[in-house]
Amino acid sequence: MDAPLxxxxxxxxxxxxxxxxxxAEVLARAGRExxxxxxxxxxxxQAAASLEASxxxxxxxxxxxxxxxxxxxxxxxxxxxxxxxxxxxLVIEVAPESYEIKQQIFRALDAVVRPETILATGTNALSxxxxxxxxxxxxxxxxxxxxxxxPAMKLVEVVSSVLTAPTAVxxxxxxxxxxxxxxxxxxxxxxxxxxxxxxxxxxxxxAMYEAKYASREDIxxxxxxxxxxxxxxxxxLDLIGVDTARTVLDAMYAESRDRxxxxxxxxxxxxxxxxxxxKAGRGFYxxxxxxxxxxxxxxxxxxxxxxxxxxxxxxxxxxxxxxxMASGIAEVFAKAGYDIVLAARSEEKADxxxxxxxxxxxxxxxxxxxxxxxxxxxxxxxxPAGSYEAFADVxxxxxxVAEDLEIKRQLFGTFDKVCKPGAIxxxxxxxxxxxxxxxxxxxxxxxIGMxxxxxxPAMKLVEVVRTVLTSDDVxxxxxxxxxKIRKHPxxxxxxxxxxxxxxxxxxxxxxxxxxxxxxxxxxDIxxxxxxxGGYPMGPxxxxxxVGLDVSLAIEKVLHREFRDPGLxxxxxxxxxxxxxxxxxxxxxxxxxxxxx
Numbered sequence: 001m002d003a004p005l006x007x008x009x010x011x012x013x014x015x016x017x018x019x020x021x022x023x024a025e026v027l028a029r030a031g032r033e034x035x036x037x038x039x040x041x042x043x044x045x046q047a048a049a050s051l052e053a054s055x056x057x058x059x060x061x062x063x064x065x066x067x068x069x070x071x072x073x074x075x076x077x078x079x080x081x082x083x084x085x086x087x088x089x090l091v092i093e094v095a096p097e098s099y100e101i102k103q104q105i106f107r108a109l110d111a112v113v114r115p116e117t118i119l120a121t122g123t124n125a126l127s128x129x130x131x132x133x134x135x136x137x138x139x140x141x142x143x144x145x146x147x148x149x150x151p152a153m154k155l156v157e158v159v160s161s162v163l164t165a166p167t168a169v170x171x172x173x174x175x176x177x178x179x180x181x182x183x184x185x186x187x188x189x190x191x192x193x194x195x196x197x198x199x200x201x202x203x204x205x206x207a208m209y210e211a212k213y214a215s216r217e218d219i220x221x222x223x224x225x226x227x228x229x230x231x232x233x234x235x236x237l238d239l240i241g242v243d244t245a246r247t248v249l250d251a252m253y254a255e256s257r258d259r260x261x262x263x264x265x266x267x268x269x270x271x272x273x274x275x276x277x278x279k280a281g282r283g284f285y286x287x288x289x290x291x292x293x294x295x296x297x298x299x300x301x302x303x304x305x306x307x308x309x310x311x312x313x314x315x316x317x318x319x320x321x322x323x324x325m326a327s328g329i330a331e332v333f334a335k336a337g338y339d340i341v342l343a344a345r346s347e348e349k350a351d352x353x354x355x356x357x358x359x360x361x362x363x364x365x366x367x368x369x370x371x372x373x374x375x376x377x378x379x380x381x382x383x384p385a386g387s388y389e390a391f392a393d394v395x396x397x398x399x400x401v402a403e404d405l406e407i408k409r410q411l412f413g414t415f416d417k418v419c420k421p422g423a424i425x426x427x428x429x430x431x432x433x434x435x436x437x438x439x440x441x442x443x444x445x446x447x448i449g450m451x452x453x454x455x456x457p458a459m460k461l462v463e464v465v466r467t468v469l470t471s472d473d474v475x476x477x478x479x480x481x482x483x484k485i486r487k488h489p490x491x492x493x494x495x496x497x498x499x500x501x502x503x504x505x506x507x508x509x510x511x512x513x514x515x516x517x518x519x520x521x522x523x524d525i526x527x528x529x530x531x532x533g534g535y536p537m538g539p540x541x542x543x544x545x546v547g548l549d550v551s552l553a554i555e556k557v558l559h560r561e562f563r564d565p566g567l568x569x570x571x572x573x574x575x576x577x578x579x580x581x582x583x584x585x586x587x588x589x590x591x592x593x594x595x596x
Contacts, residue, residue: 008118008175012037012085013092014105016047016078019122020094022150025051028075029151030179035088036078044078051076054151082108090172092144094122097247102126103134110136118168120144124195125248127255128188129161138163144172145192146181147532155531156181157192182531184524190251193520194532197539199248199261201507202240205233206264209284214499216284217302218490225461225488226453226500228536233503234284238277239293242270242284260506260566311477312422315339318394320411322349325428326400327356328456334381335457336485341394347386354384360457388414391423396481398426398450403553405432409440416441424474426450430501431557434494435467444469448478451498452487462487467494496561497554505554511539512570515590522590540590544583548590552577 009032013024016038024047027034038044055072058064064072077084082105085091091109095101102121109119119141121131132141143159156176160169169185176183186192191199205223209216220232237245245267252261270276270283277283281290286298315338319330322344330342330353342357344350361375370378383390388411391397397415401407408427415425425447427437438447449465462482466475482489492498497505511529515522526538543551555569576582576589583589 008089008171009033010035010088011090011092012088013094014038014082014085014109015094015096015122016040016043017094019146019148019150020092021047021050022148023092023094023122023146024076025054026146026150026179026181028072032075034076035084036076037080037082037084038078039080041080044080048076048078082112085109086112086114088113088117090118090120090175092120092122097123097125097244099126099130102131106131106135106141116140118142118171120172122146124192125190125251127161127190127251128159129163132161132163139165140168142168142172143188143192144176145195147194153532154180154182155194155528156183157186157194157528157532158183159186159188159192161188182527184520184528186520186524186528189519190255191248193514193525193528195248196252196514197507197510197525197529198533199245199252200258200510201503202233202237202245203249203262203264203267204260204503204506206237206245206266206284208499208502209234210264210266213495214490214492215302216300218492219499219503221488222461222463222490222492222499223503225459226463227504230534235295237267238283238285238287241277241279242267243276246271258566259564260510311473311480312395312424314395314424314477314481316341316394316396318343318388318391318397318419319400320344320388320391320397320415321400322353323400324356325452325454325456327353327360328454329398329400329428329452330354330382331357331360331378331457332452332485332487334378338381338485340382341385341390342382343385343388343390345386347384350384350386354379354382357382389418391415391418393420394423396424396426398428400428400452403429403432403550405436408432408437412437412440412447416443422446424448424477426478428452430498431496431554433496434465435469438467438469445471446474448474449494449498450478450482453500460486460488461500462489463492463498463500464489465492465494465498496557501554502558505551505558506567508539508543508551509555509567509570509573512543512573515540516570516572544589544591544593546583547585548573548577548582 011027011032012035013020014037016036024034024036036047055069059069093105095105121143124145128143132138135141142164145157147153147155158173173183205219209219216234220235223229223232246263249261249263274280275282278287281287285295288294288296317333317338318341319326320343330340334340342350342353358379364370365372365375397419399411427434427449430451434449438444448470451463453459453461464478479489511525514520522540526540529535529538552569552573559567581588584593587593587595
């Protein structure tokens with residue numbers, strides 16, 4: 001390396017808010033001398049108290065000895081004057097997101113620090129290049145973006161401008177590794193990688209809520225349960241700060257001119273009303289008090305004991321299809337005690353689907369999740385059939401066949417002929433219009449969407465998709481039924497992508513655009529979203545699992561419905577699909593996989 005790590009032994013942190021204090025703690029724990037600087041004496045006192053409290057907790061948990069704690073606290077000194085940074089090898093500013101404030105700090109530092117000192121900005125929204133160009137030492141200016149809370153979060157984005165010297169990049173990258181962090185190298189554009197992808201998604205969720213398409217609780221539950229995210233998007237906006245999100249999105253939009261980054265008007269309304277999230281005690285949700293994480297009821301909280309319209313009685317369920325989704329849904333209903341008719345285009349396919357359920361139940365027995373007797377009873381409730389005529393007496397007929405509108409319309413025409421009056425007819429489509437299935441019948445009021453997620457036995461979410469023609473009693477029956485099969489229903493209208501796919505796939509598409517534009521590598525993007533956003537899988541891992549052809553089809557549906565240029569499928573995705581690189585199922589997608 002051009003710049004040996006030993007050179008960065010003293011680090012000044014300018015701005016001792018939550019993030020600055022967290023970064024100071026990380027540095028002090030790693031044996032660095034830390035100079036904490038803030039113009040506010042109250043902030044410096046609070047930072048010192050915070051470090052004392054966190055290290056005392058570490059001693060109680062036996063993560064530190066008393067001597068190690070004393071040494072650590074001795075390495076942290078606080079000041080209210082930038083002159084204190086004179087001896088620092090590296091200065092990290094974590095001031096408010098304002099060019100004016102940050103440029104003022106950098107100009108003052110230019111007059112104080114040594115020529116070889118590296119100046120790092122902790123910005124997540126502003127241009128590192130613009131800050132560097134205004135400095136007397138642009139080649140020594142770099143972005144070092146930690147994530148909150150800094151002691152816990154592993155990701156650090158190392159942001160180079162076109163002016164940054166490679167030695168400076170190497171020095172801070174080595175430091176990040178030494179701190180126990182995972183550095184990813186990114187270019188200079190608003191939001192960098194993690195926030196660049198995250199804030200576009202959060203903005204879309206805010207717009208979805210503002211359009212009254214779904215409740216805040218349903219949007220948040222859908223993304224937690226459907227994507228395995230640690231928090232829903234609206235709760236996350238409250239945690240980050242609605243005003244902060246608006247600032248980041250404004251910067252992203254100024255650069256990209258992509259409408260997906262134009263801040264949703266509700267973000268401006270909440271910000272200007274002072275409803276900035278947890279820190280204010282109110283944002284998208286209401287909290288016990290400012291700074292609290294405890295959500296309290298408000299006028300928008302749904303009534304848990306609300307009286308639903310009287311429903312229909314469901315005793316038997318017909319599941320159409322023989323694939324993984326059909327057999328998974330049949331297993332879910334059978335486990336909940338319903339009699340199942342599992343119908344496919346031939347008896348052989350139906351028998352094979354039942355055999356697949358048998359294997360799945362046996363795995364549950366082997367893992368101790370159910371008894372052999374319960375598994376046998378569950379399997380006995382499933383009657384395979386080679387014809388849809390077997391649906392004559394079912395109370396609910398649910399299709400899980402190919403995602404092809406013509407095939408589904410034909411099947412609903414068949415349901416219309418064979419199912420008894422009053423039977424509910426449901427589709428598991430993830431992207432096609434439910435009303436088009438309803439119009440293929442003479443009873444559109446009985447048709448609804450029940451979008452299960454794969455694998456159905458494990459995934460808790462069901463999107464309940466009501467069309468403008470669905471009757472109240474059908475809607476309330478299906479919501480109640482979803483709870484009875486131990487799933488979580490969320491309400492959404494008959495619009496492309498419903499909740500989950502409408503928020504998930506633009507995020508995936510934006511990740512592809514980042515790679516396409518050589519902005520960051522797919523490994524770095526995957527790492528950034530897992531480490532910085534708490535995602536269970538990176539976007540490229542997920543795309544390869546879902547299938548690039550499936551992803552492209554959903555992107556096209558979203559683009560066609562919303563007509564937003566930002567939703568147009570990334571050309572790289574189209575090229576890979578055209579080349580037959582569809583992900584894990586073909587052995588190659590964004591990555592290559594060993595053939596089974």
